[in-house]
Amino acid sequence: MERITAPTFKNIEQVNLLNPHEERLDNGIALFAFEACEQDLVRIEWVFNNISFDHLVNPVLNMGLAGMLLEGTKQHSSAEIAEKIDFYGAFLQPEYSFDHTALTLYVLHKHINHVLPLIKEILIDSIFPAHELDTYIRNNKQNLSVSLKKNDFIARRTFNQAIFGSGRYGFSPELNDYDTLCREDLQRLYTHQICPSQCTIYIAGKVTSETISSINRLFGQAWKDEPIVDVSTYAIPQVNTEDKVILIKKPDALQSAIRIGCASINRAHPDFSALQLVNTILGGYFGSRLMTNIREEKGYTYGIGSGIGALKHGAFFTIATEVGVSVTQETLTEIESEINRLRTSPIENEELDLVKNYIGGTFLGSLENVFSHVDKFKNVHTVGLDLTYYKNHLDVIKRSTADDILAIANKYLDYKKMVKVVVGRLEY
Amino acid sequence: MVTYNQFTVKNGLRVLIHEDHSTPMAVLNLLYDVGARDEAPDQTGFAHLFEHLMFGGSVNIPQFDLPLQRVGGESNAFTTNDLTNYYMTLPAINLETAFWLESDRMLSLAFSEKSLETQRQVVCEEFKQRYLNQPYGDVWLKLRPLAYKKHPYQWATIGKELAHIEQATMDQVKTFFKKHYTPQNAIMVVAGDVHTDEIKALTEKWFADIPAGEKYHRAITPEPKQTKARREIVEADVPVNSIYIAFHMGDRRSKQYYIGDLISDILSRGKSSRLYRRLIKEQLLFSEINAYLTGSIDNGLFILEGKPLPHVTPEQAEEAIWDQLIDLQRFPVSDYELEKVKNKIESTMVFAELSILDKAMNLAYFELLGNADWLNQEIGTYLKIDASAIQEAATALFQKENSSTLLYLAKTNDGTNNSTNI
Numbered sequence: 001m002e003r004i005t006a007p008t009f010k011n012i013e014q015v016n017l018l019n020p021h022e023e024r025l026d027n028g029i030a031l032f033a034f035e036a037c038e039q040d041l042v043r044i045e046w047v048f049n050n051i052s053f054d055h056l057v058n059p060v061l062n063m064g065l066a067g068m069l070l071e072g073t074k075q076h077s078s079a080e081i082a083e084k085i086d087f088y089g090a091f092l093q094p095e096y097s098f099d100h101t102a103l104t105l106y107v108l109h110k111h112i113n114h115v116l117p118l119i120k121e122i123l124i125d126s127i128f129p130a131h132e133l134d135t136y137i138r139n140n141k142q143n144l145s146v147s148l149k150k151n152d153f154i155a156r157r158t159f160n161q162a163i164f165g166s167g168r169y170g171f172s173p174e175l176n177d178y179d180t181l182c183r184e185d186l187q188r189l190y191t192h193q194i195c196p197s198q199c200t201i202y203i204a205g206k207v208t209s210e211t212i213s214s215i216n217r218l219f220g221q222a223w224k225d226e227p228i229v230d231v232s233t234y235a236i237p238q239v240n241t242e243d244k245v246i247l248i249k250k251p252d253a254l255q256s257a258i259r260i261g262c263a264s265i266n267r268a269h270p271d272f273s274a275l276q277l278v279n280t281i282l283g284g285y286f287g288s289r290l291m292t293n294i295r296e297e298k299g300y301t302y303g304i305g306s307g308i309g310a311l312k313h314g315a316f317f318t319i320a321t322e323v324g325v326s327v328t329q330e331t332l333t334e335i336e337s338e339i340n341r342l343r344t345s346p347i348e349n350e351e352l353d354l355v356k357n358y359i360g361g362t363f364l365g366s367l368e369n370v371f372s373h374v375d376k377f378k379n380v381h382t383v384g385l386d387l388t389y390y391k392n393h394l395d396v397i398k399r400s401t402a403d404d405i406l407a408i409a410n411k412y413l414d415y416k417k418m419v420k421v422v423v424g425r426l427e428y
Numbered sequence: 429m430v431t432y433n434q435f436t437v438k439n440g441l442r443v444l445i446h447e448d449h450s451t452p453m454a455v456l457n458l459l460y461d462v463g464a465r466d467e468a469p470d471q472t473g474f475a476h477l478f479e480h481l482m483f484g485g486s487v488n489i490p491q492f493d494l495p496l497q498r499v500g501g502e503s504n505a506f507t508t509n510d511l512t513n514y515y516m517t518l519p520a521i522n523l524e525t526a527f528w529l530e531s532d533r534m535l536s537l538a539f540s541e542k543s544l545e546t547q548r549q550v551v552c553e554e555f556k557q558r559y560l561n562q563p564y565g566d567v568w569l570k571l572r573p574l575a576y577k578k579h580p581y582q583w584a585t586i587g588k589e590l591a592h593i594e595q596a597t598m599d600q601v602k603t604f605f606k607k608h609y610t611p612q613n614a615i616m617v618v619a620g621d622v623h624t625d626e627i628k629a630l631t632e633k634w635f636a637d638i639p640a641g642e643k644y645h646r647a648i649t650p651e652p653k654q655t656k657a658r659r660e661i662v663e664a665d666v667p668v669n670s671i672y673i674a675f676h677m678g679d680r681r682s683k684q685y686y687i688g689d690l691i692s693d694i695l696s697r698g699k700s701s702r703l704y705r706r707l708i709k710e711q712l713l714f715s716e717i718n719a720y721l722t723g724s725i726d727n728g729l730f731i732l733e734g735k736p737l738p739h740v741t742p743e744q745a746e747e748a749i750w751d752q753l754i755d756l757q758r759f760p761v762s763d764y765e766l767e768k769v770k771n772k773i774e775s776t777m778v779f780a781e782l783s784i785l786d787k788a789m790n791l792a793y794f795e796l797l798g799n800a801d802w803l804n805q806e807i808g809t810y811l812k813i814d815a816s817a818i819q820e821a822a823t824a825l826f827q828k829e830n831s832s833t834l835l836y837l838a839k840t841n842d843g844t845n846n847s848t849n850i
Contacts, residue, residue: 299545302558
């Protein structure tokens with residue numbers, strides 16, 4: 001039996017993405033429907049653009065809005081809402097992210113009509129009861145106090161602030177920020193953000209025309225916008241991170257949490273796909289250079305990775321790891337040398353082909369079910385692109401050369417200009 | 429409903445195939461019937477360390493991950509107290525690469541000294557990252573030995589201490605491989621865009637010539653019945669007190685597992701659950717609270733854990749939890765509440781069928797328990813449970829003498845706990 005030679009293999013030539021069916025509700029809300037009827041399951045997302053007032057960015061208010069969205073309507077208490085969602089075996093989750101506040105519902109198709117009217121109430125008639133707000137504040141402060149004992153948590157928020165300043169992308173709440181929350185502000189933000197003009201609906205799974213009609217009846221007819229008042233747009237502040245090292249000392253730490261990176265480009269930028277390729281080589285998969293060097297060769301860490309956080313108005317590049325305190329400085333040195341190697345030595349064909357094939361295969365694998373097709377669509381739709389983006393993306397990756405890698409690495413990854421955050425110990 | 433075909437190779441390897449042609453991907457999942465419960469008390473953490481070494485090259489293939497990544501695949505594994513599970517996901521057109529890689533490391537590892545040395549360090553860093561350098565990270569290192577006095581569940585899969593990992597030798601690695609990594613101790617599931625005939629041929633080609641090895645017979649000391657309440661108080665540099673109560677319960681195949689699972693749902697699944705409603709929202713005693721099962725193959729634990737708010741003493745917090753457990757013993761749950769938790773189980777089962785990897789892992793796990801088809805029968809088992817069964821189980825489980833309580837208290841700067849008069 002010949003076991004030394006690998007079996008022959010094929011490259012991924014074709015990837016089929018599901019095109020949504022687009023509808024407009026009567027009040028203008030865009031709805032994207034992705035049909036896949038194998039399962040008796042539906043996911044509906046109501047996604048709202050984040051807004052802020054009076055040119056004052058106050059993300060803790062946006063967080064509070066998401067956190068308080070299921071806590072009571074004019075018709076039903078928090079307890080009654082929770083009871084109904086659970087009884088129908090549904091999952092309903094509000095979520096705040098840098099650019100959006102979303103309400104996501106998973107429900108078996110047979111129960112959908114029991115749940116949708118309640119969602120309408122939540123989006124139109126929420127009242128943010130004072131006693132529920134007190135509970136929200138108390139519990140979130142306690143949860144935050146626990147998170148603030150985690151070095152990687154501190155490293156992440158310190159990094160975001162260093163890259164993006166104090167704005168929407170850089171903000172992380174302190175304990176006393178929660179005390180600034182009040183019902184009136186929440187109600188005001190709710191009125192102007194949770195409204196048709198800020199909303200996009202994505203529905204996926206077992207989608208029937210009856211369901212679309214119900215959605216239009218509930219969310220497309222009675223629901224009107226309030227006049228918009230002073231909704232500020234968001235411009236990312238320019239922050240100079242050249243040679244910036246932030247050390248937060250934790251004398252008792254066994255490991256240091258490290259974050260290194262810089263502001264970067266998002267999907268709307270023509271270089272984004274090429275930068276993703278470079279990122280994958282550096283730290284984007286198990287066989288990446290950072291993992292190979294810092295985990296598999298040296299054993300400094302359980303894991304190290306890099307990634308590009310693509311946001312609506314910008315992006316960040318970040319390398320993250322937790323390493324033994326005695327090898328913190330050595331890890332920084334190795335990270336620097338890996339970035340410099342990308343910028344100075346052309347990649348060997350064998351490694352480049354491997355990464356290209358890996359990206360192709362995992363892209364195919366990332367489309368496992370209908371919900372992942374929605375996520376792919378949202379990624380591009382949010383920044384004004386369409387699904388042709390992905391064909392171009394895979395083409396760019398396929399034809400990138402060693403010279404392209406060098407050029408992109410030199411353009412976007414410069415260790416000197418990156419901020420280096422260390423939470424733990426640098427000297428040992 | 430997860431359909432499957434099944435056959436056994438002459439060397440004892442069990443193979444299950446789940447065809448799902450809605451995806452272009454395939455999964456090869458290989459479960460070995462060995463976990464931390466099979467370790468010696470002075471060599472704990474070994475099954476998990478060994479899992480890392482399985483990626484360090486095999487007898488004919490110097491690097492495991494590279495050839496898989498080259499064909500668009502990826503791979504990982506996990507170790508529990510009961511088992512070790514390896515999985516690869518890749519485009520189905522390149523499935524043979526998975527057979528080549530997985531069969532070669534079953535045939536024999538490369539046993540590289542460099543790999544052992546590095547992975548000892550990597551696992552030590554994992555130990556620090558997950559258990560030692562996190563607030564409350566070592567809870568399970570304390571709770572397990574409190575609850576288990578004889579059974580090897582008394583240690584976590586990461587091991588009792590760093591020293592056990594640091595001392596692992598190549599001889600131990602070789603012995604462990606020979607003892608546990610044999611075809612007759614393994615269950616393979618191939619799922620996705622595959623055909624049973626093709627899998628039979630590939631299995632014959634790549635796995636049939638691997639020697640059967642010797643059958644491993646597990647001899648584990650069962651945990652004796654607990655007769656007295658146990659408690660331990662720990663003070664640490666954490667900002668908030670935390671309470672853990674563990675009760676011994678039945679094994680994974682027992683009816684008590686399924687009843688216990690429903691009880692944990694009644695107590696803490698979703699925002700309408702009893703503990704969330706009563707203790708977080710109404711009585712304002714906790715910021716978070718959960719009930720869950722360890723779900724281990726041998727007799728497991730029913731766990732309650734919660735973080736009381738600053739104004740609540742640990743005694744008050746404990747009493748509030750017990751009040752809810754006693755409520756379950758005194759009064760039967762209503763038909764409505766029972767229907768609610770069963771509805772949630774039903775929708776969760778539908779979710780579990782969205783991913784070929786989940787389906788493959790589940791088939792392998794239930795085959796290990798005794799029969800892959802039990803995966804499809806579980807929903808029926810849950811639906812048959814009635815209010816009196818829940819009341820009886822709650823009465824049997826939630827007794828002081830069956831409990832192990834760990835109070836994990838916040839140490840203040842002056843060295844005293846900030847909210848208690850213990």
